[in-house]
Amino acid sequence: MELISPTDFAKETVQAVQDYSQLAGQAISNLFRPPRYLADTMQQADLIGFGSLPIVVLTGLSIGAELALNSANTLQRFGSLSLIGQLVSVGMVRELGPIITGLMVAGRNASGMASELGSMIVTEQIDAMRALGTDPLKKLVTPRVVATVFMLFFLTIISDLLGLFGGAVISTFMFGMDWHQYWSTSYQILVFQDVLMGLVKPLLFGFIIATVGCYYGMTAKGGTQGVGRATTQAVVASSVMILVTDLLVTKLLMSVFAYQ
Amino acid sequence: MAAPPTAIEERLPSPQDSASGVIVFDNVSIAFDERPVLQGISFRLAKGETKAIFGVAGSGKSTILKLALGLLKPDSGHIYVLGNDVTQMREEELFDLRRKIGMVFQESALFDSLTVRENVAFRLLEEGNVSEEEVERPVRESLSFVELENTMDLFPSELSGGMRRRVAIARAIITHPEILLYDSPTGGLDPVTSTTIIQLIVKQRDVYKTSSLMVTHRLQDAFIMASHYFDPKTNQMQSLPPGAHAEVPMGFLILRDCKIIFDGDVHELAHTRDEYIREYIS
Secondary structure: OOOOOHHHHHHHHHHHHHHHHHHHHHHHHHHHOOOOOHHHHHHHHHHHHHHHHHHHHHHHHHHHHHHHHHHHHHHHHOOOHHHHHHHHHHHHHHHHHHHHHHHHHHHHHHHHHHHHHHHHHHOOHHHHHHHOOOOHHHHHHHHHHHHHHHHHHHHHHHHHHHHHHHHHHHHHHHHOOOHHHHHHHHHHHOOHHHHHHHHHHHHHHHHHHHHHHHHHHHOOOOHHHHHHHHHHHHHHHHHHHHHHHHHHHHHHHHHHOOOO | OOOOOOHHHHHOOOHHHHHHOOEEEEEEEEEEOOEEEEEEEEEEEOOOOEEEEEOOOOOOHHHHHHHHOOOOOOOEEEEEEOOEEHHHOOHHHHHHHHOOEEEEEOOEOOOOOOOHHHHHHHHHHHHOOOOHHHHHHHHHHHHHHOOOHHHOOOOHHHOOHHHHHHHHHHHHHOOOOOEEEEEOOOOOOOHHHHHHHHHHHHHHHHHOOOEEEEEOOOHHHHHHHHHEEEEOOOOEEEEOOOOOHHHOOEEEEEEEOOEEEEEEOHHHHHOOOOHHHHHHHO
16 A cells, blocks of 8 residues: 655645535535526436435334334333333434434435446546536536435435334334323424424535535546445545534534523 | 549638637646646647647647647646637636537547437537427437437447447537547547548548547548548548648647647658657558
8 A cells, every 4th residue: 555645645635625615615506507407406306315215214213113122121110111202202303313314325325426426537428528518516416415405304304203103113012102192292392493403414414415425426536446436435424424513513503502 | 533522622721710720729738746748739720620649648649639628727838729718718618618619538428327319419408498309300410420320219338339439429510519629539449430430530521621639549540531531422531632632631740758749731741750750650
């Protein structure tokens, strides 16, 4: 493996941050400049949203069920099993729903975007697009960003609901809790701030997934090996950015809403 | 042997065109990773002229095409395309200029998720506000020019290398651009398919009088272009009479060690005293 000097590493890192920021900024500014690729956006929304539905359904269900299963044992010791609905509800809506959905969609779609755009780069298709007078950022990046932000929002809502459903099944059939009591306590514990926190996060995560995936794709170098490397880096970087952003956003919103 | 059509004389560049040039490189230099690729190169492509660019692998031939299209920015110097200094233009402004230029990439660079029809129609569809019929006619015309009308609904992966190259030509010419850039259009193809591609390029030069730059490794292709004209009556390429090479607007450019070592016509090339060039063309 070739060693790189600290100065070169620092320069490359700053350059990468600059390039990423530029791409992310242009993806947003392109929303306000024609042409707008509505058909491409719809196609991406179908691929990203509908295509991710099976994994979001499965992970949402199992996370909710596991949360209920693990919490129930502890709550039973204190005779507080009735709180299980509240615990699953707050946990899923505020934290686990957005983050698990974000990580799943990142694994599936950031990699897909990086490999697709990376392949287009190494086969000169992006250059051909530019040569034909089309801006690849407008045609390829902005539709993916819009579609991911939009669809992740709804996928997260689906994941939250299925997590609650998974928790309900475990609580009712394994711990004998009343079905109606579970749902009413789950609903009553939620306040506006919880829901807002749970719905702001997917918007940010969607933006991260699409821009990181597209950035690594558009900067892929070195043939098929480079495309493979870009794909891996896109998944790792978007997952890490999601986790760090989640921590920062949670802390920020908690401060804003004065959570105890 | 049939004489060349009189149209060839008409299409010879006028002195004014030659002076201005549709593409002008003025002292252009570029380096990649601190390795110089082109150093202070200057040349001009006259209106209606086709210039073949030669040089060993890695000598910067394809870089010249990408610079002319504004896909790369030079480190220094100026590049004028149709009177516009592309080195000073923003990417947004370049998109308008690129609509007047067609490019055929080395590996065709067809969009693999689109059909042949969608690939060829790409530029028209991107310009928007066109009906299905308005697109269909030029797509058919373009594909019939390269004799591939029956491949409209196929995907690029279903075509042979030569067919892909021909579809790339059809995509480049659909809007009748003022300039065409060919990057190794016959690279890796068998002699028969290569001749078909060269015939199409000669047809584009002689029938539509399009100015073009052509990067190639194959000297014989450029010599065929310099010694033949396209006869629209027979729809075939025909040999020029002996000594009539100046009748076709064909130039040669040879690169060596990041610089241009030859810029002239086939007659000058054949009589050069430069040892390297003599060895190169022998």
